[in-house]
Amino acid sequence: MKRLTHLLPLLASSMLLFGCGMLGAQEDVPPADTAETSSESVDTTDTGADTSDTTDTSKNEPEDLVEYYKPHYPDHRYEFVGEGNEFASYWMYPQYVTDTHIQFAMNNGGTQTVRVYEYTENELREVFVRNETYFRENFIERLDQLESEQPEEIILQGPLEVGHSWESPSGSVSEITDLRAPVDILFGSFEAVEVTTTRDDTTTRQYFVHEIGLIKSEFENADGSIVTSELERAIEEPETQTIQVYYPDDQALGLDTSQMELSFQTNDVTREVLAAALKDIPDYTGDGLIGPNVTINYLYLNEDGRVYVDFSRELVEEMNAGSGTEMLILQAIVNTIGEYYGVEEVVLTVEGNPYESGHILMEAGQAFEVDHSQVNE
Structure with missing residues (x-):
């Protein structure tokens, strides 16, 4: 169970790639002196995407990283199915989005966690995590007042080239290991960017696709056991x-x-x-x-x-x-x-x-x- 705690942040963090382009009204920031420191299911047919055409990641440039992965499905719940662990299946919902941050709620059937991500033109980074959060609140507005329950994690970083690697403040080391990894899942068939992340004696492989984001994750423990989660559908509903x-x-x-x-x-x-x-x-x-x-x-x-x-x-x-x-x-x-x-x-x-x-x-x-x-x- 201890090693599972490494898996869930990695699976959840990568869901940042859904919803980066959605903008709208935000919660009002409370006055400084009042605080201490104060549906329709989407699949590869009805999204309009032609999944028979694979993504040409070789044309991608570092400054286009976030735009390249910007999705087109606002107000959707993304459902993943998994095997190898009781928490391998989960859903995520984009709660709040600004031009620099996005906040997701993740629910794996056992707990609900809120995660906030910061994105620039060349990097996607998880900057805030709050576990056991069952209410809805905009934490983006108060990041400078809040303390994350987990260290920061760099989810993806340019340039998108095989061999490019980075180390996160959390201690994990990630590397882009493939630009055209074949992935067949319930959501469709794709050629994906593969990112391999190591932490202690575990390895996680994550697969990202143009305008969709994370479609699959494989977590391999030291004993060789594997936990897999893959995107099943995106449902347009609140x-x-x-x-x-x-x-x-x-x-x-x-x-x-x-x-x-x-x-x-x-x-x-x-x-x-x-x-x-x-x-x-x-x-x-x-x-x-x-x-x-x-x-x-x-x-x-x-x-x-x-x-x-x-x-x-x-x-x-x-x-x-x-x-x-x-x-x-x-x-x-x-x-x-x-x-x-x-x-x-x-x-x-x-x-x-x-x-x-x-x-x-x-x-x-x-x-x-x-x-x-x-x-x-």
């Missing part, structure tokens, strides 16, 4: 997450719960998706947990382990509730957001100021706690 939502019961005496499915396309902003969900809880008989004109100004998990969420002034203005109901609404919001991020404390503010109404007054930096004492059985 990334979905199931969230537990809380809301006052009919008598406003406690909290009821239900589950909702959040849907995200690439570059969708979490605070906007979550705000829309809080306004339209199917099982809630009220007008919505928050008013129709309420917006979330910023929402993020801070390094202090607390979630910071700032609402527009309409949160208070449109609440129209007595003190008991108001406290239930706030507790429902805190429980919903806190559980989504997996934290115990939520700092809830309005227009950057501590929450204040005719019934409740919070102090600067004071957090609401996730509390289930009023949740109905």
Whole structure:
């Protein structure tokens, strides 16, 4: 199992080559003083690609490396099937993309990891990894404030020539070992660029194709056992997450719960998706947990382990509730957001100021706690 931890970063890292060209709206950066440091399945037929024509990698120039591998399938989930290990099959989804970075979520059935990559005209590099991440957040915006859980890994580097090699900060050594390696997989038949990476006593071979990216990986352990993962399909559909939502019961005496499915396309902003969900809880008989004109100004998990969420002034203005109901609404919001991020404390503010109404007054930096004492059985 220890050696498997070397395999997964290499498999996941190379998926950077999907989605480099997608641009769109990004999460808003929270004010500096608020933080501590603050479907359709795609295959080789419907993509329009003629897989009978092999890619002429001999014409590739170093400065064209990223453009050469830029894909044309935004908002797709890429599914890999594998053998040799229970985690060899996985899917990846491009969550956020800028002109210099891309963030992927990777799920292998056992855990979900978020990985951020930086790309230049001549290099693709994994710069941030966060394991066990089941919420959606744009980490690209806060890279200078965050610490990666794994050292940086150089995924691909020009020039694309057989024999070109590089060493990553992680300690692995990679070399381009073939420009026309024949690969037959479920997704199609290709001639691929082969990159061989060694680390300690293990070897990983990865295969990349023009406008598709990584199509296959082979991980060979010291004992000769091999774990293989290969691209099966790319499905055009949103990334979905199931969230537990809380809301006052009919008598406003406690909290009821239900589950909702959040849907995200690439570059969708979490605070906007979550705000829309809080306004339209199917099982809630009220007008919505928050008013129709309420917006979330910023929402993020801070390094202090607390979630910071700032609402527009309409949160208070449109609440129209007595003190008991108001406290239930706030507790429902805190429980919903806190559980989504997996934290115990939520700092809830309005227009950057501590929450204040005719019934409740919070102090600067004071957090609401996730509390289930009023949740109905």
